[in-house]
Amino acid sequence: MPLHGVRQGSRFCIGGARELQEREKPVKSAPEYSAPRTLEEVLCQLEGATARSVLLAGGTDLMVEFETGRTRPDRVIDIHRVPELRGIEERSDGLWIGALSTCSDLLASDLVRRRAAILVAAADEVGAEQIKNRATIAGNLGTASPAADLVPVLFALDARVRLASRGGRREMAVSDFLCGYRENRRRTDELIEAVILPPEVVGERHAFRKVGTRRAQSIAKVVVALSLRLVEGRIHDLRAAAGSVAPTTVLLSTLARELEGVRPKPATLEAAARLAVRTDVAPIDDVRSSAAYRREVLYRVCRSMLVELVTDAV
Ligand SMILES: Cc1cc2nc3c(=O)[nH]c(=O)nc-3n(C[C@H](O)[C@H](O)[C@H](O)COP(=O)(O)OP(=O)(O)OC[C@H]3O[C@@H](n4cnc5c(N)ncnc54)[C@H](O)[C@@H]3O)c2cc1C
Structure with a gap:
């Protein structure tokens, strides 16, 4: 997938001779791009991250932000191929939903459907099929939009977010993680590893x-x-x-x-x-x-x- 602004691209060219000239010029603001294949590699790279560095998951928010200029990263760490961030499974502390779980994954999961049908209902509301296939649960939290569809469900279910860095792991309530307009409490050296739904409470509606x-x-x-x-x-x-x-x-x-x-x-x-x-x-x-x-x-x-x-x- 080409990344806008990551490589020199035709959208920076105006036309004719100017286009040729522009093509020769390096794009000064082009961020560094990497696509690590393991969680450990991502965490190592995050040690050198700044407040302008971004983790790219499904890219449904970020690709738009790169295009409009709302986000101008110094570095893009593409985590889309990190297997440890995938998977949905019942664990002793609750239902573990890997950071890269997409809305389509939530819709297809019998576990989620049985434990939290409202999360499936919310995932079904996110965009069209193409968006559902790429939009991740961590991306919904990462953008922290006040209009995000998955987030109210995670608040209501008292879900926790698990953050990972080379220094270790920490967890907090999703309702504490979001702290303002498009802001969250992730440190620059951390990523969201998973969202955890607490163990089932009998009789909850x-x-x-x-x-x-x-x-x-x-x-x-x-x-x-x-x-x-x-x-x-x-x-x-x-x-x-x-x-x-x-x-x-x-x-x-x-x-x-x-x-x-x-x-x-x-x-x-x-x-x-x-x-x-x-x-x-x-x-x-x-x-x-x-x-x-x-x-x-x-x-x-x-x-x-x-x-x-x-x-x-x-
Ligand atoms: C056409 C269209 C329709 C949409 N419709 C809806 C809708 O109906 N409802 C809705 O809620 N949203 C909607 N969205 C927004 C978007 O699809 C969601 O917010 C989605 O969940 C973002 O996930 P992503 O994986 O694409 O995130 P990305 O774009 O990859 O990243 C978004 C943010 O999260 C951060 N991030 C991603 N993964 C991690 C991680 N593991 N750890 C820490 N930070 C991370 C990124 O650095 C970035 O800041 C729509 C978007 C588009 C383009």
């Missing part, structure tokens, strides 16, 4: 909903994931997360607090959802939607997801 401009292949105006348990008719351990309603994906902590231990009634669910959209989110007006629309849609989506999940207790 999940829901996912994305609202976009159209039914398929759209960027989210609002995206929500929810997880809760119903014990003897009362709501427990609710975790809800929303995207496209703040600079980063947010946990709806007010919703969780208001509904903990509560016997669900339509009026209680509505009041909690209303309060959450007033306090937990900070939507903006942009090309896709207005802040007021996002708040109202988030309220309605939360309310209907809650009713769906606890319908046998309402």
